[in-house]
Amino acid sequence: MKYWNIEGGISDCCLWDGVSCDTASGYVIAIDLSSSWLYGPLTSNSSLFRLSHLQKLNLAFNDFDTCTMPSEFGKLSRLTYLNLSSVFSGRIPYEISRLTNLMVLDLSAVADYYLYVREGQLGRVITQNMTNLRELYLDGTTISSPVPEIFGNLSSLTHLSLRRCCLSGELPKNIFQLPNLQYIDLYNNYLSGYLPEFNVSSRINYLSLAENTFHGKLPDSIGNLKALNFLDVRQSSFSGIVPHSLWNLSQLSKVDLSDNHFNGQLQYTIGNLAKLTVICPSFNNFSGGLPSSLGKLTQLKQLNLGYNNLSGQVPTSLLGNLTQLQFLVLDNNSLSGQIPSSFENLTQLVYLSLRHNRFSGPIPSSLGKLTQLKSLLLSSNLMDGELPISFPRSIEDIELQHNRLTGSIPSTSIANVTLLYHLDLSSNSFTGVIPSSLFELRLSYLRLDYNQFTGSLNISKLYNLDFFLQLETI
Template identity: 80%
Template sequence: MKYWNTEGGIGDCCLWDGVSCDTASGYVIAIDLSSSWLYGPLTSNSSLFRLLHLQKLNLAFNDFASCTIPSEFGQLSRLTYLNLSYSMFDGHIPYEISRLTNLMVLDLSGVTDNLYVREVKLGRLITQNMTNLRQLYLDRTNLFSPVPEFFGNLSSLTHLSLPTCHLLGKLPRNIFQLPNLQYIDLNNNSLTGYLPEFNVSSRIKYLFLAQNSFYGKLPDSIGNLKSLNFLDVRKSNFSGIVPPSLGNLSQLSKLDLSDNCFYGQLPYTIGNLAKLTVISLSENHFSGGLPSSLGKLAQLEELNLGYNNFSGQVPTSLLGNLTRLQNLLLDNNYLSGQIPSSFGNLTQLVASHLYNNRFSGPIPSSLGKLTQLKSLLLSSNLLDGELPISFPHSIESIELMENRLTGSIPSTSIANVTLLQELDLSSNSFTGVIPSSLFGLRSLIYLRLDCNRFTGSLNISNFSNLGYLSAIGNNLNGPLLVPPMSTWFYSVSGNRLTGSFDPLFCTLIHLQYLDLSSNNLSGTFPECFGSWASSLTVLNLRSNNFNGKMPRACGNGSHLTTLDLSHNQLHGKIPKSLTECKGLGILNLGHNQMSDSFPFWLQNLSRLQILVLSHNKFYGSIWRPHNFWGFPYLKIIDLSFNDFTGSLSAQYFLNWTSMAGEKSDYIGGFSSGGGNYYSMTVIYKGQEMGFIRVLSILVSIDLSNNRFHGEIPTTIGALGALVVLNLSSNGFTGYIPSSMSNLTELESLDVSDNKLSGEIPRQLNSLTFLGYLNMSENEFVGPIPQGGQIANFPDSSFLGNLGLCGRPLSKMCETALSPTPSPNINVTSGDDSIMSGFTRKVVAIGYGCGVVFGVVGGHVIISRRPYLMWIIFRVIPQRRRRR
């Protein structure tokens, strides 16, 4: 140590800092070098181990360079106190420590779990002979062991701390009966079992059992723990009702029962816990009203009841009396009524999370009294009226999305919240011009104004720290302005912005997401597209008036995953520089005037999942026997309304493995909320429909309105995940391949307006998910298959086939003595059914199984990104509860 020397007359080591000696014998009996900046390994030949009279040793909070704890500690047999915690020891804990039978305090806690017990036995380290042991701390040591039964015999034990030790098995119940035990920390292990009955004589003050695998309920006898100050059993699989005897714990200051399976109403006796400062009951199944007795907890600083099933109004007493409350978390319940004006009495409130409830009425004007408030989250309620005239100056986050708020943004109210970092007003009915004072908030990082009726320009030039800006679906007009350099998300889709694409966009080095779709932008794209910053992942310029040639889109190191330039006036060819977009998953160039042969080189984009070239002037064959190996990850291909020609080889679909049934997540690579979404239109069940999230179950091929000819390849049947198949308005001939009966996920099939002939295969009756069928305007003959899915469709599905007969057509079939099988039916000896080998899907309601897609897709649309519904369908759905 720095001051351990003989200079200045200090020759007696007993006078050195951290050293204590016996006054009679002069032997060193205690060393305390905790937090002394010691560094380097502690070796087995250290003179420390010659201090055989040592009784107390504290080396905590140093850095012994990940060395192993020397076994020579076992020589210090007189030790009663040994603390080596948080000193960067590593490896196994020597069993020689078990020889220190005089120990009263042992602390080997660590920052990580690099310390472990050899032979994986806690009983090898702590033995039955340690009868004097009072305090045991092994925090974050790697034990992988059950707690030995004899721990229940360590009658002197007062503190047992074994959190994050990988403890296994049932916890010995007699541990809780130890007469002197006051502190139990077994947090974050894999312990099982249930809690025993507690004695009236118990002295337990601290009980931390969180993040285990216990079961059962809290026993009624928990009310016997009269000394209990801290109770945390969160995320431990407890269930049942909370016993009213909990109200007997008069010394309790913290109660955490969150993330369990408790249910029923809260006991009124909870109001007896007068010393409570923190109560967290979130993520359970509590129901009923909030007991008014909560208003008695005058010391309460945090009340967390989120993610339950509480209903009714918030008691006035709760908001009026809890004057020390700092965090009020009532989110994700069924609470209703107006937010009481007594809300303004919570003058110490810092965070108020009331979102996902059924609160109605205006935001109380008393909000302005909360001078400490930083976070106000009221989203997904039924609030109406206008914004309050003033917000607290201290506020940093305001979330009001998905309510029924109206009026304009008060200029003075916004101008005063100079600390505001996050503002979300989306999915309301706000009107008017966005005040200039909002654009003057230099601290603002996150701004979301989607799905309102704001007008005027979006003057964002004054923002300096803005990272996220979304103003989707408003009536904003004026020129498109470039956001500040700090922006990483910028979406102004569905407005009336005008002007051209400013080359300054290419200088935004942090920009990851850019959506300017559905505006009135025009002009050509600047050359800088080719050298865009590698940070950009999504570029959506759909539905504008851009013209000229498609620009070079990717440079070296590009991270672009989505490129949508559809519904513009682009012409010319697709630049081969797209091959530099190695991560491109979505390419949509539909509804332009581009003219080119099929870009076979797109096969080099190994992650391509969506390819849309529809409504252009593309031409030629889409099959080359020596230059086509398929698209292994393709989920959607739309080549409709072009001038493609030629036939499709039997090998065409063989390498489209993702369409064959391999599972994947949502298509796309980015969203504003952490998930993945991409909105597009698909000809689905005969209509052009918009889908917000393209799910893995939406697998689609659309080759309609071209000049293809020849037979439909039998290999189409290998695409077992196919949901939509549209081959209409071409020149296909021959029979419907019976292999189509393998397309068991198919919901929409359109082969109309071709030259297909022969009978309709009876195997198609096995397509029980089929919700739309169009075989009209062909040359089919014979009876329409009966007794299954096919005959349930309307007659419009079969019109224009003069040789067809049978239901649903009015033309009846002539009775035949010996019916001739369809040319595509292969009868194999030994098969009991013509559909042998195919998977049947039993559904409850006839051919309406296409509802499955609608329900799943609709749920994701409404619950995850409801504001995008406005863009495509011009409706704002009610947000579902996040349960």
């Protein structure tokens, strides 16, 4: 083949890069030329299609001029592994269904490569004869039809990835009954209807159903997924109360329930998920208080409960053990009371957003001890009192607008925050002269309007300023 660079006059193809041969017969049995900068069309008369003993072929991420997929691939009947990801465009030929020994098939498409299956032909072309399939990846392939019932016959299937395939209709009832299925990704399709029941002995550890149009509740049988590590159902139109059984899945490390219509209270048993690192139930209708059991999630790095109907105070016990937490969002709820000083325990915190709540009292000076903090977003609350003497040196974004803060800006709180680029103190009751140290910062956004500052402004040193608004008398 012209794609190989034969160095030193080596004519034995078994010594070429990416080629493996059977030691006994000398036949070529495997070719891996993935990401090898190959270019030009792969034609039907290529010598590749004469390698009748070939078992593994990987041509992923090369440039064959977006040519169509040759039907001659169907001649390689001994293939058990075929990866043509991001290689071809056009229709997937029916002849590929002759590869009955395939265990792994990857025809995923990205960028300018768009494969498609004729409407309603997915089962006939891909799966009808491939009963040995263990892994199937068709991400980005245009299918434009429901998932065929015949998928339920692929009893050896462990991995199924059909991201962005324009799939529609309801999932077949047997899809989650496959005995060996471990990984299923159906992200960003047009799937609808109720979610089928899960196998009582399911091995699924990765489940992504995000960005679809399902309706109804998550089935109680989701509690059968004892091995589940990753769950993503964001933006999928689910509603109702999250099944209690979900909070007993002790292997979960990431859960994204955001942008659905879930309601009810967050269950205390959420504290059972000891391995949880990310949980995101934002943009739902959860109500009630924050369960103190969240404080048991000592591995948690991201917690996003924004845009719900949560109320009450933040339990002090919630913060004591979350020493790994980096990202905390509680904004757009009805949380009240003072911000606990125990926030100082969150030593790894990078992003803190408590916007649009009913928090009151002063900004805890203990926040100045959070040496990793980059964003402090406390706008639209009932905060009062004066600014803390100091902010963390790491801070980049401070938003305190629409509160009841008073007093002057301490020069010590501003002088050392040299990384600060976004500062909004508008709509408070600040007074006094703005410290000159503020104008030494590299701010790109500054709002001071709707306060009672006095004195003059010297913004000429703010070379990076993109937005400045000062409307009231200062």
